[in-house]
Amino acid sequence: MxxxxxxxxxxxPVHPEAMEAMLRVMRGQVGNASSIHAFGREAKRTVNAARDTLAAALGCGPDELVFTAGGTESDNLALFGAAAARSHKGRHIITTAIEHHAVLHTCQKLEDNGYQVTYLPVDTYGQVHPEQVAEAITPETILISVMYGNNEVGTLQPIEQIGNLARERGILFHVDAVQAFGAVPFKVKDLPVDLLSVSSHKINGPQGVGALFVRRGISIEPLLFGGLQERKRRAGTENMAGLAGFAKAAEIASCKxxxxxxxxxxxxxxxxxxxxxxxxxxxxxxxxxxxxxxxxxxxxxxxxxxxxxxxxxxxxxxxxxxxxxxxxxxxxxxxxxxxxxxxxxxxxxxxxxxxxxxxxxxxxxxxxxxxxxxxxxxxxxxx
Missing domain, CATH: 3.90.1150.10 (Aspartate Aminotransferase, domain 1)
Structure with missing residues (x-):
């Protein structure tokens, strides 16, 4: 059949070149990137090379990337991290009714923790309108989260208009770009976006690897503690083979x-x-x-x-x-x-x-x- x-x-499916990049790491490297001996330094070079490659693909600085275990963690880190870092400025968040559950469930948890969340409606095409966002903003609004392209119906959102609106009001703007990265051309440096989530396994890389773009100068509180990795923004030993595969997949995706x-x-x-x-x-x-x-x-x-x-x-x-x-x-x-x-x-x-x-x-x-x-x-x- x-x-x-x-x-x-x-x-x-994992791209053959991404798979080969992973195999090279798994066959030839044993060190921890936090170790100071030669094996550790080699591991660190692998992680740094992956970060440089992904940064080039996304159009951002290597220091603006936080490696995660996938899109879900990236969304969680963006919302929980930004909300905690900005709670002194307000406790209101705006999102849409059609977000991935990695965003919606996080927002529901934030509501349990005392935050107010506005879930914007969409039209019959699944699109939110910038005017709705503007109307929902209050003096307490600290974060807006809108996906780039919907994972179920594919509808693209007016990211640039919403981002410009957020920037004018001094509000952080997070974009879940898990489905959009590699599918539509964009560079983060050209977008009015402060936080952006991507995932490896949507672009022919391995599962269980992702990243969060955090614009330089933006502070977020970590979700995980126990190490100094990722500039203290995400503790945990780096998945070297996964990152190597993610980087190769991102390199191929950005070129094509x-x-x-x-x-x-x-x-x-x-x-x-x-x-x-x-x-x-x-x-x-x-x-x-x-x-x-x-x-x-x-x-x-x-x-x-x-x-x-x-x-x-x-x-x-x-x-x-x-x-x-x-x-x-x-x-x-x-x-x-x-x-x-x-x-x-x-x-x-x-x-x-x-x-x-x-x-x-x-x-x-x-x-x-x-x-x-x-x-x-x-x-x-x-x-």
């Missing part, structure tokens, strides 16, 4: 971002065209912004077939996709993102996320559309 992986927004964007946009268009041929436009609906979207994410609802049914049937055909829903107590719950977009119930409960990347072809898109058609026709014939 043919196997097609269309869940790159969840995790990407435009090419990757164009390629994945073509795959996205091909899947839409194939679905139109196989099942007709009246049998599916695309969720998200029609033009302002990440190239590698396509969220589609098939109203005559529930999410779980389509998900399982595609899996049996060898096609891996995602529901865009959280699995709670063994049952699929509606996506908080789609709920925030106020989509009709039949659209909300029939959404599937297709996401593309390394190794996918136009033929994969055709095959996928054909299988969707087969599944829908089979279900229709049973009625």
């Amino acid at each position: 043919r196997s097609v992986y269309l869940d790159h927004a969840a995790s990407t 971002t435009v090419k990757r964007r164009d390629s994945e946009e073509e795959l996205r268009k091909e899947l839409i065209a194939a679905l139109e041929r196989e099942i007709g436009t009246e049998r599916f609906r695309i969720n998200g912004h029609p033009t302002e979207h990440l190239p590698h994410i396509l969220n589609v609802s098939f109203p005559e077939c529930g999410t779980e049914t389509m998900l399982m049937n595609l899996d049996m055909e060898g096609i891996a996709v995602a529901s865009g829903s959280a699995c709670t107590s063994g049952s699929l719950e509606p996506s908080h993102v789609l709920e925030a977009m106020h989509l009709p119930e039949n659209v909300l409960r029939s959404a599937i996320r297709f996401s593309f990347g390394l190794g996918n072809t136009r033929e994969d898109m055709t095959y996928c559309a054909e299988k969707v058609g087969t599944i829908l026709n089979r279900l229709r014939n049973r009625r």
Whole structure:
């Protein structure tokens, strides 16, 4: 049976060059980067080289990066760290209703700790408007957190406008760029952003490695204690092999971002065209912004077939996709993102996320559309 992986927004295959970079470290290095002997100094050089490479890819200074264990920790460190460092100035935070749970759950915990959080609504395309942000700001506002591109529907947010607004008011601005890094071209130095989260396994690097950009001059309180690593901002022995793989993946991604964007946009268009041929436009609906979207994410609802049914049937055909829903107590719950977009119930409960990347072809898109058609026709014939 043919196997097609269309869940790159969840995790990407490791690039062969990133894998080789990791293997070189695992085979040839044993030192701790905090040790002062020769083995430790060699380890430190590996960590520093990874930091330099990632900084070049992001467009920031090496001293502005904090290595973490992934996007979730980066988001947590940004929000908890900035809130603690600025609590003397105020205790109000602004975010959106469609953020990743790494941000939403952190905000809920901050509320438990006495902070006030405003969760901004979005339009039917999943986009927040700068005017809403402006209206939500109070004299107590210390932090705004808005994702670059949504992980479920792919909608891009007006980051520059919101960032400029935050900068004018003297408010810190955090951006979760986990899905955007490597998918759309940007340099942090050109953005009005103070904190920005990225993750290795979304750009064909290893899992369990990430980074937080902290603009020079911005203070954050650490989450982890026990060592002086990362300029006292994140204690813990560095994951040398993971960082080497992350750096190589970032280097490749930064050089090929435009090419990757164009390629994945073509795959996205091909899947839409194939679905139109196989099942007709009246049998599916695309969720998200029609033009302002990440190239590698396509969220589609098939109203005559529930999410779980389509998900399982595609899996049996060898096609891996995602529901865009959280699995709670063994049952699929509606996506908080789609709920925030106020989509009709039949659209909300029939959404599937297709996401593309390394190794996918136009033929994969055709095959996928054909299988969707087969599944829908089979279900229709049973009625």
